[in-house]
Amino acid sequence: MIDCRNIHMDYRNGSLTKHVLRGVDFTINPRDRIGLLGRNGAGKSTLIRLIGGVEIPTQGKVVRKMTCSWPLGFTGGFQGSLTGYDNARFIARIYNKPYEQMRGFVEDFTELGTSLRMPVKIYSSGMRARLAFALSLAIEFDCYLIDEVIMVGDKNFQDKCKAEFFEKRSDRALLLASHSVDLVQQYCNRAIVLHDGEAQIIDDVHEAVSLYNAL
Amino acid sequence: MASVQDGFRVQVRVIQALTTRELMTRFGRQNIGFLWIMVEPLLFAGLVGLVWSFLRGPEAYGLSVLAFVVTGYVPLTFLRHSFGRSASIFVANSALLYHRQIKVFDFILVRVLIEAIGTMMAFVFAAIVLIFFDLFPVPQNVGSLLAGWAIYAFFVFSICTILAPLSEVSEVVEKLVPISVYISIPFSGVFNLASWTPPNIREALMWSPMVSGMELMRYGVFGDVITPYYDVSKALGISLVCLLAGLILCRRVRRMMSVQ
Numbered sequence: 060m061i062d063c064r065n066i067h068m069d070y071r072n073g074s075l076t077k078h079v080l081r082g083v084d085f086t087i088n089p090r091d092r093i094g095l096l097g098r099n100g101a102g103k104s105t106l107i108r109l110i111g112g113v114e115i116p117t118q119g120k121v122v123r124k125m126t127c128s129w130p131l132g133f134t135g136g137f138q139g140s141l142t143g144y145d146n147a148r149f150i151a152r153i154y155n156k157p158y159e160q161m162r163g164f165v166e167d168f169t170e171l172g173t174s175l176r177m178p179v180k181i182y183s184s185g186m187r188a189r190l191a192f193a194l195s196l197a198i199e200f201d202c203y204l205i206d207e208v209i210m211v212g213d214k215n216f217q218d219k220c221k222a223e224f225f226e227k228r229s230d231r232a233l234l235l236a237s238h239s240v241d242l243v244q245q246y247c248n249r250a251i252v253l254h255d256g257e258a259q260i261i262d263d264v265h266e267a268v269s270l271y272n273a274l
Numbered sequence: 275m276a277s278v279q280d281g282f283r284v285q286v287r288v289i290q291a292l293t294t295r296e297l298m299t300r301f302g303r304q305n306i307g308f309l310w311i312m313v314e315p316l317l318f319a320g321l322v323g324l325v326w327s328f329l330r331g332p333e334a335y336g337l338s339v340l341a342f343v344v345t346g347y348v349p350l351t352f353l354r355h356s357f358g359r360s361a362s363i364f365v366a367n368s369a370l371l372y373h374r375q376i377k378v379f380d381f382i383l384v385r386v387l388i389e390a391i392g393t394m395m396a397f398v399f400a401a402i403v404l405i406f407f408d409l410f411p412v413p414q415n416v417g418s419l420l421a422g423w424a425i426y427a428f429f430v431f432s433i434c435t436i437l438a439p440l441s442e443v444s445e446v447v448e449k450l451v452p453i454s455v456y457i458s459i460p461f462s463g464v465f466n467l468a469s470w471t472p473p474n475i476r477e478a479l480m481w482s483p484m485v486s487g488m489e490l491m492r493y494g495v496f497g498d499v500i501t502p503y504y505d506v507s508k509a510l511g512i513s514l515v516c517l518l519a520g521l522i523l524c525r526r527v528r529r530m531m532s533v534q
Contacts, residue, residue: 070532108533112374115529129372134534136372140299152291153373155284 061087061110061127061202061232066119068105079105081256082119087202087232089125094243094264095236096271097253103236104132106253107204110234125201125232131191132206139180143171143190146179154198161197168193168219184211192216196223202232210239221246240268284375292376292384311392314355316400319347335470336499341410344400345492346464349426352393353462353484354455356430359385360438361451368533378528379521382438386431394423411496418502419494425506426487429513435520439527463488468503476503483509 068080079102087093087110097103108114110121111130129136137146147165151158166175169189179187188208195203209220224233225246237243243250243264250267252259254274261267301308323343330339360382364371367381404410413419433454441448459465463485468476479485486504493502 111372113372113533114531129374135369137369138295138299139369141295145295145298149291149295150373152294153288153375155287 060089060124062120062122062124063087063106063110064120064122066106066109066116066121068102068109068114069117078256080109080116080253080258083253083258085251085258085260087234089201089232090230091232091249092247093232093234094247094250094267095234095253096238096240096243096250096267097236098274101253102256103253104130104206106258107132107206107234107236111204127202128195128198128200128204130204130206131188131195132208133184133187133211136191137179137187140178142178143169143175143182146190147175147194150194150198156198161194164197165190165193168196168223170215184208185213185216188212189216192220192223196228200231202234205233205235205237207236207238209235209242210237240271244268285377285380288376288380289384289387292370292380293388296384296388308392311388312396312399315348315351315393315396318351319344319396319400322347335467337496338409338411341404341495342492344397344404344410345495346488348393348397348400349423349488349491350459350462350464351396352389352427353430353458355389356386356434357437357451357455357458359389360434361441361448363438364442364527364531368531371531371533378438378524378531379435382434382524383431386427386434390427413495414497415494417494418490421506422487422490422492422494422504424487425490425509425513426484429483429487429509429516432513432516432520435517436523439520439523442527442531458484461485467492467500469501479503480505480508481512483512 063083063085066080066083067078070077070079083106095103095106105114107130109116111127112121112123113130113135138149141149143165144162147161148158151161169175169186171186171189174182174186179190182190188211191208203224209217212220224231233247235243235247247264248262250261250264250271252261252267252270252274259267259270261270297308301310323340326343327339332339334342363381363385364378370376371378401410401413405412437447437451437454441451461479461482461484463479463482468479468485468489471479480503486506486509489502489504492500
């Protein structure tokens with residue numbers, strides 16, 4: 060279970076303050092598949108970063124009672140100047156997983172071949188997404204935080220993601236920020252619609268999608 | 275208690291991983307790699323030592339000038355590198371803050387640790403070479419040499435925990451970090467022994483943990499030829515206060531940071 064209690068988040072630049080989230084409350088239960096919908100700048104990535112502990116809310120609290128991945132998105136989590144293998148070794152170390160096993164899985168899942176010997180900074184977003192997903196799948200979290208990024212992949216990658224997340228790991232929880240209404244409708248059992256810093260938690264995904272479409 | 279132990283184990287793992295990563299990104303795997311870290315303090319201390327020996331003759335106050343300069347400058351390069359590398363250290367490493375178990379404090383600890391190890395290697399290397407040519411005394415008291423080094427390194431580390439968060443919130447501090455090195459030189463005990471100074475100044479110098487550390491290190495090297503002045507409890511007390519202030523600052527700045 061992951062509990063978000065009255066989360067507020069402000070970003071400040073000089074005298075200008077932007078209230079991105081104004082009191083968000085919800086719970087991610089084990090096996091929950093939550094779609095996170097909202098327009099650009101509504102605070103989807105911010106919410107995911109707060110749940111992942113990358114940033115700390117201005118007010119309120121995130122209580123994690125299950126293991127939770129880092130936010131899998133376009134940025135973050137890697138050291139650009141290191142190779143794919145070196146990043147994998149680093150992540151294996153800090154999450155206390157045997158590297159040998161991880162290496163095999165990463166080679167298999169990413170299909171990046173010799174690119175894994177190249178620094179991550181030259182990777183395309185699709186390649187980065189492959190590496191991030193492979194590493195987080197190898198670690199086996201209870202809850203995965205996914206920021207958009209499935210959509211940058213090609214068909215082969217999307218199929219792999221679907222197989223890994225929705226078939227093999229159907230017992231895990233998932234928070235999926237996406238603009239792809241189809242993806243949310245197909246795989247999520249609940250949805251959150253973010254608008255004006257407030258979150259509406261809706262148990263009927265179709266209702267959530269029509270609310271989102273009306274924004 | 276179990277959770278404290280687990281947390282500690284996680285931090286040890288993180289620090290090991292960060293150290294390896296830092297060594298790889300900074301020195302790479304090509305040519306002499308990690309050994310580069312020794313080159314600068316060696317060249318710096320060696321060249322300054324030679325210049326001083328020419329200007330002031332090989333001995334002053336009954337001490338080998340070259341040995342005196344090496345014992346002073348090698349720790350000083352550690353201080354300079356540690357302060358310099360503390361500036362903007364959080365933002366530079368922010369991609370790694372995606373992993374919750376990595377704390378901003380770890381970044382500082384790892385950098386200072388690497389500098390400290392490199393400095394120690396440089397010191398040992400320089401001493402061995404110079405002892406071979408009979409330009410450096412065989413350390414008389416290794417215990418006090420190590421104790422002095424520990425006090426010195428601990429104080430430098432505690433100051434880094436203050437400089438690092440301040441440099442994130444204030445551009446002025448970020449620009450002033452290099453200057454902090456020069457400000458600290460008169461209080462670092464590099465150029466003189468406390469016993470050469472008048473008693474009232476000596477008293478004041480005891481407020482600087484670096485002087486206590488430096489005096490102990492030099493006593494460890496030169497032995498009873500010199501009279502060391504140090505105040506271990508004051509040195510540790512001041513360092514602990516600085517460390518506490520630094521930890522509070524780190525925590526506050528981390529809460530405000532936006533990570534990209």
